[in-house]
Structure formats: structure tokens, C-alpha cells
Amino acid sequence: MQNAPRSALRTVAGTAFAAVFGLLISVFGLPAGPAEAAATGIHVSNGRVYEANGNEFVMRGVNHAYTWYPDETSSIADIAAKGANTIRLVLSSGDQWTKTSTSEVSSLIDQCKANKVICILEVHDTTGYGEASAAVSLDKAADYWVGVKSALEGQEDYVVVNIGNEPYGNTGYSAWTADTKSAISKLRSAGIDNALMVDAPNWGQDWSFTMRDNAASVFASDPDGNTIFSIHMYGVYDTAAEVEDYLNHFVDQKLPIVVGEFGDQHSDGDPDEDAIMSTAQSLAVGYLGWSWSGNGSGVEYLDLVNDFDANSLTSWGERLFNGENGISATSRTATVYGDGGTSGGGDGTAPNGYPYCDSASSDPDGDGWGWENSQSCVVRGGSADTGGGDGTAPNGYPYCDSASSDPDGDGWGWENSQSCVVRGGSADS
Numbered sequence: 001m002q003n004a005p006r007s008a009l010r011t012v013a014g015t016a017f018a019a020v021f022g023l024l025i026s027v028f029g030l031p032a033g034p035a036e037a038a039a040t041g042i043h044v045s046n047g048r049v050y051e052a053n054g055n056e057f058v059m060r061g062v063n064h065a066y067t068w069y070p071d072e073t074s075s076i077a078d079i080a081a082k083g084a085n086t087i088r089l090v091l092s093s094g095d096q097w098t099k100t101s102t103s104e105v106s107s108l109i110d111q112c113k114a115n116k117v118i119c120i121l122e123v124h125d126t127t128g129y130g131e132a133s134a135a136v137s138l139d140k141a142a143d144y145w146v147g148v149k150s151a152l153e154g155q156e157d158y159v160v161v162n163i164g165n166e167p168y169g170n171t172g173y174s175a176w177t178a179d180t181k182s183a184i185s186k187l188r189s190a191g192i193d194n195a196l197m198v199d200a201p202n203w204g205q206d207w208s209f210t211m212r213d214n215a216a217s218v219f220a221s222d223p224d225g226n227t228i229f230s231i232h233m234y235g236v237y238d239t240a241a242e243v244e245d246y247l248n249h250f251v252d253q254k255l256p257i258v259v260g261e262f263g264d265q266h267s268d269g270d271p272d273e274d275a276i277m278s279t280a281q282s283l284a285v286g287y288l289g290w291s292w293s294g295n296g297s298g299v300e301y302l303d304l305v306n307d308f309d310a311n312s313l314t315s316w317g318e319r320l321f322n323g324e325n326g327i328s329a330t331s332r333t334a335t336v337y338g339d340g341g342t343s344g345g346g347d348g349t350a351p352n353g354y355p356y357c358d359s360a361s362s363d364p365d366g367d368g369w370g371w372e373n374s375q376s377c378v379v380r381g382g383s384a385d386t387g388g389g390d391g392t393a394p395n396g397y398p399y400c401d402s403a404s405s406d407p408d409g410d411g412w413g414w415e416n417s418q419s420c421v422v423r424g425g426s427a428d429s
Helices: 015-028 075-081 102-114 138-147 173-189 210-221 240-252 273-283 315-322
Strands: 043-045 048-050 060-064 086-091 118-123 159-162 195-199 227-233 257-262 286-289 369-372 375-378 412-415 418-421
Touching (some): 060 075, 075 102, 102 118, 138 173, 195 257, 210 227, 240 257, 240 418, 257 273
Parallel strands (some): 086 118, 257 286
Antiparallel strands (some): 043 048, 412 418
16 A cells, blocks of 8 residues: 655645725725625635525535545545545645646546535645645645636636645744735635635644634635635544634634544544534534545554445444444535435524524525525524524533533533533623
8 A cells, every 4th residue: 555655644644895895994994804705606604604505515524635546536436425525635736746737636626526525625735834844835835726727717616725734833833824814815816716725733733723813814814705714633632622612713703614634543642533523513513534545654543444445444434424423414415416405414403493594595684584494494693593492502502500500600611521601691692
């Protein structure tokens, strides 16, 4: 078996509106914020990811190391057959590995579409920049995307561009914010209109909270308002509290977040995959397991199947695909493929007990309530998406059984070995 290099396996490892809005700001002193572009393909709204038709899309998928295993041509179909609705594909800008050509990018997109999965494309050559000597900058990755722009044009319904994998190690990562903004600007200036995804620094795990604390300004820098944040969860996220705190921060701030990579074990610690999957499910946050097959350099346990054999799931593969909150139970096919979003679908229930709407267009009057399938539904993140009913607060944490669980009166309590929210308190928001 060919092994990918260790450096790659550290975790493997609207113009008119803008003009008017700007005038209003200058004349009336309105607060500045990101201008949201028209919905042309996969896009972000109110911190959630939607398809062009207004259907919310929650990623449930797998990473596949295409650039190291280009001859494993059945992998996309095999992953889709397991129920994944998204595949994140490792590509190369040619700086560390063989460059993924424009024609290859087009072919990969075609394969994703043929198998009804959303395609996330990422440049892996940036992995651990600043610490890994062979890694290249986000600026170099952005140049690659501009170079293959013709393969991305017209594919906005199907393709998310993940600018660069884990674009900083644990050295020099304070530059992540400025470099990420610059890369976004380069892609938008070149006319790339796809939804963008940006990985965290610190080998993707953001233990320094650099991405978390600067995500709002990075999002605001995208003139399309269409950037999704990706956290990689390995040994740093070995407790439920760490997983919940990180993901809830983004959800509470209405910033789009996905778990772009995670495993059930790792050399840097034991990630809590159960908490990652359950928290992602309760928050309707996407997740993508690492990785289909071909891991080497001591992390072979991250393979989901043995030797690219779809009929030979590893224990990690069995957990991800068939376990609680797994892909088989929670994945829904993107409705752009015309089947109405088959399989799984998650809890799909708002804290008040009503189902979430599949499409925000179900709520024409904007009051947070819609009508689908002959019943009322709640628009996720809207004014009707509030607590009650099943004992879960709007922020995803359970309500406390007793207010005495909150001795310091900050609205948060502790029961059943987890944080809880005092109903009606300052945290019940």
C-alpha cells in the first residue's frame, strides 16, 4: 500500500445592493456588515447552509485522499452508496504532490454529481504551513483555484471550495486571519462564486481559538457572505464539553460551522467521536469523517474501510456509517438531485416540538413559521425557533430540572454530568 507522506497525515491526517448599502452607511451611519449575495447555489444564510432552492443542507460525509490514490476510481460511488451526502476530496496544487489538473477537477465534479453527493474540493499542500517545511501558503492555494476556475464555473449548486487544508501548524498561526481574508478576496476578485470553506489553524484544531475569535471578521470580509468554517476534531476534542463549547459558539453567533475532519482515535489524544456526532446532530451541524482508506504512517486506524473495499468496514467505519447519529441514520441527499432529500434527516425537530422546515421559502411572511407536508413547521434560526416542549433550550443545551443547579445565577447549571440552561434565565436565548 502506498502511504501518503507524514506531513500530509498530521490529522490523516450582489453589486447593486452593496452600492446602496454602502451609501446608506455613509449617509445614515448604519452599522456595516457582510452583504449577502443572491442565492446562486450552495449558500449561507443566518449562519446555516442552504441550497439555491432554500432547502437547508446538513453535510454528512467522508474525506477521500484522491491526490494520493487517483486510481481508486470507485471510491466516490462507494462512499455515496454508504449514504454520505457529501465527499471532501484531497487535491494538490502541485507544490507537494502531483498537481490536480483542471480536467481532473471537472471529472471529479462529474463523478460527485453522478453519485448525487455534494463535492468539497480542498488543496492539501497548505497543511501545517509555518511549521511543516514543505507546506505552502493560502495565497499559493488561492492561485491554484484561480487557475482551475473554468472547472468550477456553473457548478455552484454542487461544489464547495475548501481553500486550503489546515493552513497553519502551531507556529505563526496569528497570521491566519489576515491570510484567510486575503485568499477569500483573491478568489472573489477572480470571479469564483462557489461557497468557500476555510479550515482552522493549529493543524485544523484551533486550540488557540484563532479561528473562533476571528470568524466574524473573516465572514464579513467575503463580499458574497458565503464562507463556511471548518474545524478538525482530533485529540484536542477529547471531552464532550470541549466539543459542545466550540460548536455552540459558532451556532450562537450565527456563523456556519462544520466538523471537516474527525476520527475515533488519534496519536495526539482520544477524540470523543460520540460527542462530536451527537452534538453535530443536535445542532444540525455538518460532519465529515476522516477518511475512506489509505492512511499510513501509524494512523491506519483512521481508515473507514480496509484497502478501499466498500464491503470491509473497519470498526471506525462501522461507527461512522451505522452507529448512533451516524451517516446512515442522519444523512439526507441534496435536493438539487431531485429526490426530495432521501434517507435519514436527523431529529428535524425544533425545541418547541414542531418539525423544522425543509425550506425557508415555506415562510413567506417571515414570522418564523412555515407550512409543509400539511403541517406547521419552524424555520431554523427564525423567531419561532425557541425553547419549550422537549426540554432543550434554543442553544441546544438541555434545560435544568432545578434552578438550584445554578448557584452563581449566570443562567447555567450542571446536572447529569453536563451543562444545562435555567429556563427563563440569561442563558435561555
